[in-house]
Amino acid sequence: MNDAITSARTRPAAGDNSARAFDVERIRADFPILRQRVHGQPLVYLDSAASAQKPRPVIEAMDRVYESAYANVHRGVHYMSQVATDAFEAGREKVARFLNAASSDEIVFTRNATEAFNLMASSFTRAFLKPGDEVLISALEHHANIVPWQLAREQFGIVLKVAPIDDDGNFLLDEFEARLGARTRLVSLTHVSNALGTIVPVAEVVRRAHARDIPVLVDGCQATPHMAVDVRALDVDFYVFTGHKVYGPTGVGVLYGRRELLAEMPPYQGGGEMIASVSYEKTTFKAPPHRFEAGTPPIAEVVGLGAAIDYVSDIGLEHIAAHEAGLRAYAEERLSAVPGLHIVGRARDKAGIISFVMDNAHPHDIGTIIDRAGVAVRTGHHCAEPLMHRLGLTATARASLGLYNTRGDIDALARALHAVAEIFG
Amino acid sequence: MLDDLRDLYQEVILDHGRNPRNLRRPAEANRHARGHNPMCGDSLVVHLTLDPGGIIRDVAFEGKGCAISVASASLMTEVLKGKTRDQATALFRRFHELCTSDEEDDGSSDEAGAVDPDDLDRLRVLSGVRAFPMRVKCATLAWHTMAAAMNGEEEVSTE
Ligand SMILES: Cc1ncc(COP(=O)(O)O)c(C=O)c1O
Numbered sequence A: 001m002n003d004a005i006t007s008a009r010t011r012p013a014a015g016d017n018s019a020r021a022f023d024v025e026r027i028r029a030d031f032p033i034l035r036q037r038v039h040g041q042p043l044v045y046l047d048s049a050a051s052a053q054k055p056r057p058v059i060e061a062m063d064r065v066y067e068s069a070y071a072n073v074h075r076g077v078h079y080m081s082q083v084a085t086d087a088f089e090a091g092r093e094k095v096a097r098f099l100n101a102a103s104s105d106e107i108v109f110t111r112n113a114t115e116a117f118n119l120m121a122s123s124f125t126r127a128f129l130k131p132g133d134e135v136l137i138s139a140l141e142h143h144a145n146i147v148p149w150q151l152a153r154e155q156f157g158i159v160l161k162v163a164p165i166d167d168d169g170n171f172l173l174d175e176f177e178a179r180l181g182a183r184t185r186l187v188s189l190t191h192v193s194n195a196l197g198t199i200v201p202v203a204e205v206v207r208r209a210h211a212r213d214i215p216v217l218v219d220g221c222q223a224t225p226h227m228a229v230d231v232r233a234l235d236v237d238f239y240v241f242t243g244h245k246v247y248g249p250t251g252v253g254v255l256y257g258r259r260e261l262l263a264e265m266p267p268y269q270g271g272g273e274m275i276a277s278v279s280y281e282k283t284t285f286k287a288p289p290h291r292f293e294a295g296t297p298p299i300a301e302v303v304g305l306g307a308a309i310d311y312v313s314d315i316g317l318e319h320i321a322a323h324e325a326g327l328r329a330y331a332e333e334r335l336s337a338v339p340g341l342h343i344v345g346r347a348r349d350k351a352g353i354i355s356f357v358m359d360n361a362h363p364h365d366i367g368t369i370i371d372r373a374g375v376a377v378r379t380g381h382h383c384a385e386p387l388m389h390r391l392g393l394t395a396t397a398r399a400s401l402g403l404y405n406t407r408g409d410i411d412a413l414a415r416a417l418h419a420v421a422e423i424f425g
Numbered sequence B: 001m002l003d004d005l006r007d008l009y010q011e012v013i014l015d016h017g018r019n020p021r022n023l024r025r026p027a028e029a030n031r032h033a034r035g036h037n038p039m040c041g042d043s044l045v046v047h048l049t050l051d052p053g054g055i056i057r058d059v060a061f062e063g064k065g066c067a068i069s070v071a072s073a074s075l076m077t078e079v080l081k082g083k084t085r086d087q088a089t090a091l092f093r094r095f096h097e098l099c100t101s102d103e104e105d106d107g108s109s110d111e112a113g114a115v116d117p118d119d120l121d122r123l124r125v126l127s128g129v130r131a132f133p134m135r136v137k138c139a140t141l142a143w144h145t146m147a148a149a150m151n152g153e154e155e156v157s158t159e
Helices: A003-010 A023-029 A054-070 A077-099 A113-128 A147-156 A171-176 A202-210 A259-264 A297-316 A317-336 A363-371 A386-390 A409-424 B002-006 B013-019 B069-080 B085-100 B118-130 B133-150
Strands: A107-110 A134-138 A159-163 A184-190 A216-217 A238-242 A251-258 A275-278 A283-285 A339-342 A353-360 A376-380 A397-401 B031-037 B043-051 B056-063 B156-157
Touching: A003 A376, A054 A297, A077 A107, A077 A251, A077 A297, A107 A113, A113 A184, A113 A216, A113 A238, A113 A251, A113 A259, A147 A259, A159 A251, A171 A202, A171 B118, A184 A202, A202 A216, A251 A283, A259 A386, A259 B031, A297 A386, A317 A339, A317 A353, A317 A409, A353 B043, A363 A376, A363 A397, A363 A409, A363 B002, A363 B069, A363 B133, A409 B085, B002 B118, B002 B156, B013 B069, B031 B133, B043 B069, B056 B069, B069 B085, B069 B118, B085 B118, B085 B133, B118 B133
Parallel strands: A134 A159, A134 A184, A184 A216, A216 A238, B031 B156
Antiparallel strands: A107 A251, A238 A251, A275 A283, A339 A353, A353 A397, A376 A397, B031 B043, B043 B056
């Protein structure tokens, strides 16, 4: 990686310490939506794991595209097309640096993380799996990393296996390793559980899988907003994330793939943009990443994602992680004091996600009541129904942290939950 | 507590939510349907005992869910016993309206005597969901499921 970039990402401010470098009030001022009131109360947004709010630089970067640098990309010889193409491809470069990929040719843009998994379940499966070959996922997965493989199972006759967790939500490395078999062709698992916050030891997973020459695909949707991710240090083969959870826009997702693996994979969708030449008899396809980007891509969204990456990188993901870790500890302490409340997911290593249930109040009722106090949390199965069943639950309430959250937000949540406990007794 | 929350979580609802009536599976029940709320993953099963004349001799349910869906199911079982199919359908229609619209209809399109005003009054405790559009499906899940059971369907989803 380019030295200037490395130093820009990790540059410590003079006399740096995270308390001073990380000024949450200044950060909050960058997020216009945080000034909104909900039911007459200040918005307390604790649902960033579902989708994060957007800072002004992201909003403005997208406005600028439409106001001064917009045309279709990779198509015109005219000036605006060149400007838009440059801005779009600069977004790809930013994503490559964000993940520390070896090359921006390893960055494929999709519509969201879900589409990236569908791409993999189609293109990777067709390139590398035969009927009876296995894909190993974990018990922590979001539906986006389950259902596409089930569709591939129907279509291509592959086998889907699941590595277990313990009752606290810890990923079990040895149990996982025991399920790597002669027919395992891919490990596909989450970096951070969206429902419980568990951090999976991805580097060790990769080490054990690679010892058997099995490639690894990682769902980074809940990791990229909270920690620095280096795909080469982790040695992963594929890495997926979604723009809207890293403070970027909706409509853009990312699939990182090792160049030599992407090169072997057939297209996912056909159309414009992805072809080298077309005749009725035979069409040849472009090299990756364009081979996997059929049709007009999300142009302004890629630029917006680039601005979001700049934004979190300037603050420093290590500072964001430290801020959220402090808040999570505070939240777990405050929430544990609410009568009848139980935190779900007690893994040793967790990101800023706190799932919980209450003895006499259903998560839906909790969500409705605290919403009236302006507090937004997610309630339900979090698109992880098999995980909920594993834990003997149908739903939880989930507070998830973003870089703009404060102790005041946690206090508001705790106050509202005490009111729930009073109503339901 | 705020007024609209107090309207939603009235004592009657909390009571039915905590101690649901007719939470059982009658051996003689002859119509069953499962209703599913995809938003929260909750589901419940309604058991109907319909006699040959089309009268609901018994109605019960099983399942878990939020206070609103359980209380609504519980109240439903209390008002439906002894009703004809047509009366049950008419009551569902009026109940649905009570949960969704500020202007309740006056029942002029119902057949005379189809809906007993006392039954509607008992169900009115649930009208607080009007202020919570995301929760209307919770209140109507049991009723949709009951209607499916009457029609001989076995699965219904609120989406
Ligand atoms: C862990 C995880 N994977 C995948 C997804 C899917 O993301 P998207 O809906 O943007 O495709 C989400 C978010 O809902 C998630 O939390």
